[in-house]
Amino acid sequence: MRIFVTGATGFIGTAVVKEFLAAGYQVTGLSRTTQGAEKLQKFGAKARVGRLDQPALLRDAAAESDGVIHLAFMHGLxxxxxxxxxxxxxxxxxxxxxxxxxxxxxxxxxxxxxxxGSGLEGTGRPLIVTSGVLMLPFGKISTEEDDHVKDAPNRSFSETTALGFVPRGVRASVIRLSPTVHGSGDRGLIPYIIKAARKKGSSVYIGGGANRWPAVHVRDAARLFRLALEKGEPGAKYHGVDETGVPFRDIASKIAAKLQIPTSSYPTPKSAKHLGFLSNFVGLDNPSSSKWTQQTLGWKPTGPGLLADIDQPDYFKI
Ligand SMILES: NC(=O)c1ccc[n+]([C@@H]2O[C@H](COP(=O)([O-])OP(=O)(O)OC[C@H]3O[C@@H](n4cnc5c(N)ncnc54)[C@H](OP(=O)(O)O)[C@@H]3O)[C@@H](O)[C@H]2O)c1
Known part of the structure; x- marks a missing residue:
């Protein structure tokens, strides 16, 4: 079975590619560069050199596949x-x-x-599109049935576009990942938080730091993508969440202990100016459940958990 993966060279994409190759799939990954293509070939995958803004290339690659995993996203310049x-x-x-x-x-x-989606139209083949649990309703344990809050930047447009293909004969579903998918090679929010703590000389949380972040290990996330491709129901929104909510104060304290610096509390995210773009996230209380996802797909995350992972030296290599 042939699958096409965008974002295949990234932190999560690399784990996803390895997961599918180990399960016997033929994998073609997208990368913008020949270096990325070479990396994929070393793993035993094929590569397409191209970008997200090349629709004809994406449509052809999807049409030549038996299923698509879409991970790439334009996060910055x-x-x-x-x-x-x-x-x-x-x-x-x-x-x-x-x-x-x-x-x-x-x-x-x-x-x-x-x-x-249009490359898969009418085939009944799977399209799995990545989203996130951040910005689901705050202050309660969100479930797969919840929608993102309005008027806050979120990935609901990825979800709506993907699920719009269900009536067009695509087995489209969505995986909402935890804000921290952690593990060796992480280049998401936690490394930026560590960098900001190191620079400031203190590890920050907001208020009492009781706000919670869900978390999942990258290998568990990769397995979830495979299970969703194999067994996913059309229109489903799955939660890539192992730990429902790790209090942010515990994350900040772990980082402080590792860097041997103090923690400090700021009254509001805006008052922690040195955090830059991170100030949009560090105060969010977005605990999320994956109970339905685990039951439906038979997915059992095995960890390790976020705090144990931050203990690993990888996170503190300069
Ligand atoms: N990491 C997390 O903790 C986390 C949490 C929640 C959600 N997510 C979501 O999970 C997905 C993967 O995240 P990640 O952390 O693995 O990302 P990453 O390590 O930063 O990798 C980004 C990937 O996207 C590709 N890419 C970037 N811009 C592209 C473009 N214009 N055209 C084509 N490909 C492009 C890159 O490919 P090349 O450089 O090879 O071209 C690379 O494979 C994203 O959708 C992200 O929002 C991640």
Whole structure:
């Protein structure tokens, strides 16, 4: 069985590619660079060199596959080619840099998911699109039935575009990942939080730090993508969550202990200016359940947990 994976060279994508290869699948991964393509070939996968803003390429790759996993996402300037950067700065003249950035991200992702879905249209084949549990309703344990809160940046547009292919004969489903998918090679939020703590000389939480972040180990997440591709129901929203909610104070304390620096509490996210873009996330209380996901797919995360993982030296290599 042949699968096509976008974001195949990334932290999670690499684990996903290895998971599918070990299970006997033929994997083709997308990368923008020949170095990325070589990395994939070393693992035993095939590669397509291309970008998210090349719909014809994405549609053809999906059509040649028996299923698609979509992980790539334009998270920042480093993920944008020259044309997108020019559009970003031109758009910034009319409404500011952040709204221009979000517009381009939104367009690129929506067009990419459209292209992948149309390559599978009418086949009944699986399309698994990545989303996140952050920005599900705050302050309660969210479930697979919840929708993202309105008026906050979230991945609901990825979900809507993907699930729009269900009536068009695609077995489309969504995996909402925890805000921290952790493990060796993590380049997500935790390394940025460690970097900010090191720079500031203190490890920060907001208020009493009781707000909770869900977490999942990267190998468990990779297995979930395989199970969703094999058994996923059309229209399902699965939660890639092992630990329902780790109190942020515990995360900050673990980082402080490892760096041998103090913790400090800030009254509001905005008051912790040195956190930059992280201040949008560190105070969020987004505990999430994956009970239904585990029952439906027979997925059993085996960890390790986030705090045990942050204990590993990998997280503190400079
Ligand atoms: N890491 C986490 O803790 C976490 C948590 C929640 C959700 N997620 C989501 O999970 C997905 C994967 O995250 P990750 O942490 O594995 O990402 P990552 O390590 O930063 O990797 C990014 C991947 O996306 C590809 N990519 C970036 N821009 C691209 C573009 N314009 N065109 C084509 N490919 C592009 C890169 O490929 P090349 O560089 O080879 O071209 C790379 O494979 C993302 O959707 C992310 O939002 C991650």
């Amino acid at each position: 480093a993920h944008m080619d020259l044309m997108s950067r020019l559009r970003l700065f031109a758009g910034a003249l009319n409404g500011g840099i952040m709204s221009s950035f979000l517009r381009i991200v939104h367009q690129t992702e929506s067009q990419a998911v459209q292209a992948l």
